[in-house]
Amino acid sequence: MCDPQIYLHETASQTAGPYVHIGLVPSDTGIEIYTHELGRDIAGPNAGGERIRVEGRLIDGNGAALKDGLIEVWQANAGGIYAHPESNGEVEEDFRGWGRVIADFDSGEWSFETVKPGAVPGRSGAVQAPHISLWIVARGINIGLNTRLYFDDEGAANDADPVLGRVDPPHRRDTLIANRDGSGRIPVYRFDIRLQGDGETVFFDI
Amino acid sequence: MKTPAEYYMRDRQLHPPAYAPGYKTSVPRSPRQALISLENTVSEITGPRFGHSDIALGDNDLLMNYAATGESAIGERIILHGRVLDQDAKPVSNTLVEVWQANAGGRYRHKMDNYLAPMDPNFGGCGRTLTDDDGYYFFRTVKPGAYPWPNQVNNWRPAHVHFSVFGSAFAQRLITQCYFEGDPLIPICPIVQTIPDTAAIDRLVARLDMKGTIPFDAVAYRFNIVLRGRRSTLFENRLEGN
Numbered sequence: 001m002c003d004p005q006i007y008l009h010e011t012a013s014q015t016a017g018p019y020v021h022i023g024l025v026p027s028d029t030g031i032e033i034y035t036h037e038l039g040r041d042i043a044g045p046n047a048g049g050e051r052i053r054v055e056g057r058l059i060d061g062n063g064a065a066l067k068d069g070l071i072e073v074w075q076a077n078a079g080g081i082y083a084h085p086e087s088n089g090e091v092e093e094d095f096r097g098w099g100r101v102i103a104d105f106d107s108g109e110w111s112f113e114t115v116k117p118g119a120v121p122g123r124s125g126a127v128q129a130p131h132i133s134l135w136i137v138a139r140g141i142n143i144g145l146n147t148r149l150y151f152d153d154e155g156a157a158n159d160a161d162p163v164l165g166r167v168d169p170p171h172r173r174d175t176l177i178a179n180r181d182g183s184g185r186i187p188v189y190r191f192d193i194r195l196q197g198d199g200e201t202v203f204f205d206i
Numbered sequence: 207m208k209t210p211a212e213y214y215m216r217d218r219q220l221h222p223p224a225y226a227p228g229y230k231t232s233v234p235r236s237p238r239q240a241l242i243s244l245e246n247t248v249s250e251i252t253g254p255r256f257g258h259s260d261i262a263l264g265d266n267d268l269l270m271n272y273a274a275t276g277e278s279a280i281g282e283r284i285i286l287h288g289r290v291l292d293q294d295a296k297p298v299s300n301t302l303v304e305v306w307q308a309n310a311g312g313r314y315r316h317k318m319d320n321y322l323a324p325m326d327p328n329f330g331g332c333g334r335t336l337t338d339d340d341g342y343y344f345f346r347t348v349k350p351g352a353y354p355w356p357n358q359v360n361n362w363r364p365a366h367v368h369f370s371v372f373g374s375a376f377a378q379r380l381i382t383q384c385y386f387e388g389d390p391l392i393p394i395c396p397i398v399q400t401i402p403d404t405a406a407i408d409r410l411v412a413r414l415d416m417k418g419t420i421p422f423d424a425v426a427y428r429f430n431i432v433l434r435g436r437r438s439t440l441f442e443n444r445l446e447g448n
Contacts, residue, residue, distance in 0.1 A: 007214075007293045008432045012406040013221045014383040015229070015397060016368065019316045023332045023368055029316050031330045033271050035262055038302075047292025061234035068318070074253060074376045084252035086210070098254030105317075122247055132292035133249050135379055140231030142400050144379060146211050148249075166242055195235050205216065205241040206250045206377050 013143035018068045020137060025102055039101075042073055042114040044094025045167070048080025051116070051187045054149065055111035056126065056138065057078060061196030065108025069138035073099045073112060075131075080118030090123060113186070116151065122162045127156035129164070136193065146204045149191050150177045159180045167202050211436040212246040212375045214293055220353035222400035229396045230357055246377060253376040256302040256336060265334045268347035272330030273339075281310025281330035282346030282426040286384070286412065289341040290371060293435030297341030303431075304334040304370040305345055312353030312363075321353055344426065349386065359397055364398065373433040384429045385411045 021029045027150045029036055043049075059067040075097050076082045081089040083097040091097070101110045114132075122128040129150055136145040150158050158164055158177065167173045178189035222237035244250070253373045266269055269278045286305075290298040308314045308331065311323035317333050327347065337411065350365045366383045373379065385392050392398055401407050409432075418426030 008291060008295055009409065010293060010400050010407065010434055011380060012216065012403070012410060013380060014368075014400075014410070015232075016381045017383075018318055019306065019314045020368070020381075022314060022316055022330075023370060024305050026306075026330070026332045031272070031315055031332060033330050033332060034265060034334070034423065036260060038256070038260060054400060061236075061238075064234075066235070072379070074249070078250075084253040084255065087248055087252055096254065102324060103210055105384075115222060120248055120438075121319045128247060128249065131249070133376055135346050135376065136234065137381055140223055140229070140233075140235035142226060142229070142232055143218075144381060145224075145237070146244075151336055163244060163247075166244070172239075196238050198236055202239070203237050203241050204244040205218070206244045 005056070015139060015142050016070065016137035019141040021102060024100060025120050030103060032169060035057050035138060039099045040074070042075070042096060042099035042112060043077070044092070047077060047092045047095040047115050048113070049115035051113065052116050053111060053113050054132070054188055054191055055188060056191040056193060057108050057110070058138065058194060059194045063172070066104070066138055067103050067105055067108045069103045069110070069136060072135040073101070073114070073116065074133040074135070076117040076120045078115050078118050080120045081180050082120070084163060104139070126162045127157075127160070129154050129161035131161075131163075134193075145195070146206045147193065147201055148176055148204070151189060152177050152179050172202050175199060210246055210248055210251045212250065212437050213375060214436065216218075216434060220243045220403050220406040222402070225378060226400035229400050232400070241332075247271060250377040251295050251375045253372060253374060253378065256300075256372070258336065260302075261336065263422065266345045268305075268329065268333045268344075268345060269291065271333065273328035277328045280310065281329075283346070284349050285344055285346055285418055285420065285424050285426040286367060286429060287342070287344035287415075287418060287426065288412075288428050288430040290337050290343065290431045291341055292373070292433050296435075297337070297339070298373055298433055299339045299341055300358075301337050302334065303337060303343045303372070304332070304373045305347075305367050307347065307350040307367040308353055310348045310351050312351030321377055323353070325434070350393055352424065362391055363394060364389045364395050371431055378433040380431075380433060382431070385425060387411055387413050396397055396407045
């Protein structure tokens with residue numbers, strides 16, 4: 001094989017550009033090629049737990065909503081298990097834990113429905129508060145932005161969360177916490193993501 | 207509790223910075239605060255997995271996957287192929303690779319693209335495939351054309367194919383663009399030039415591959431992709447073999 005001292009360089013990122021929809025959600029731009037478009041179902045009907053809706057906008061440094069952004073979602077099931085062999089157990093057959101959504105071409109609003117994730121293990125025996133990992137790409141974004149969504153009705157767990165604990169100054173943690181509105185058909189968590197400027201969302205180098 | 211085996215720290219000197227003012231849209235869309243470094247947890251070392259039930263045979267054939275019966279896309283017929291490896295040169299098998307591109311004239315099938323070059327009725331512009339056990343993938347397509355874009359008044363994108371690759375972990379997720387050997391638009395493209403490292407740019411250039419070329423059918427280009435590699439499993443800060 002190769003010399004273990006020699007490492008390859010990671011391929012460099014480039015922007016997804018304004019036409020990312022063609023490749024990743026083609027039917028949203030009228031291209032009907034795939035019989036099964038990926039990323040539509042994060043948690044199928046058999047997935048246990050509380051059904052929730054998450055919605056928001058991507059907002060640029062001028063306060064304008066992005067109308068060409070794409071977000072990928074990665075989360076554990078209600079029991080805190082990821083659909084992956086290196087997680088701590090098995091998930092329901094139709095729980096995928098992954099999805100992709102796009103901003104509306106006119107309003108910039110995006111949303112997805114899923115189940116609220118459970119707490120997952122952290123490092124060195126710690127516990128992480130329930131959260132959803134998000135990855136954001138768009139025209140003008142040269143390398144995908146990683147962030148996390150936490151829930152405002154998980155106050156004690158959030159206070160103990162080791163990742164939120166790394167965010168300094170502490171008031172920036174608020175940018176990662178979605179606000180629950182229980183008045184509708186199902187609970188809605190609002191999560192606006194500000195790319196730049198006042199109230200800039202915390203982004204991670206994961 | 208076992209600490210997860212971490213992915214190698216991303217070398218951000220080889221990637222474009224968020225703020226790259228030559229590419230104007232990056233100016234209002236780049237964070238001003240520093241990224242907060244996060245040691246990998248189970249949330250980052252896991253990621254979605256895909257199987258053959260997710261995609262259909264022929265999804266990787268852009269010459270035909272949008273074409274009417276008996277027709278095919280117009281343009282220079284090419285095979286675009288290569289391997290997905292990690293930084294330790296291990297193949298990344300069974301991973302999803304998705305591509306999208308303009309047609310031979312540089313026109314995208316997207317309602318926001320109003321470039322005057324015509325649409326090709328037999329070309330959609332997207333494809334996807336899973337890598338095999340050796341990390342190998344291939345697509346059949348037409349070589350895309352260059353196209354103008356509103357940045358400076360006379361900027362043209364080099365011919366390129368957008369690539370999206372997953373790997374095994376959310377930490378490996380990558381979107382990039384593949385360019386073509388010898389294209390003189392590469393060194394003057396503001397998006398290419400967001401990458402500060404010339405060797406890193408060179409690695410985005412697919413090479414003409416005569417050995418992969420099919421005589422009287424399609425020219426081949428070779429494009430390998432490298433995703434982040436991974437440490438050995440750590441247990442209480444001690445290395446636990448490999």
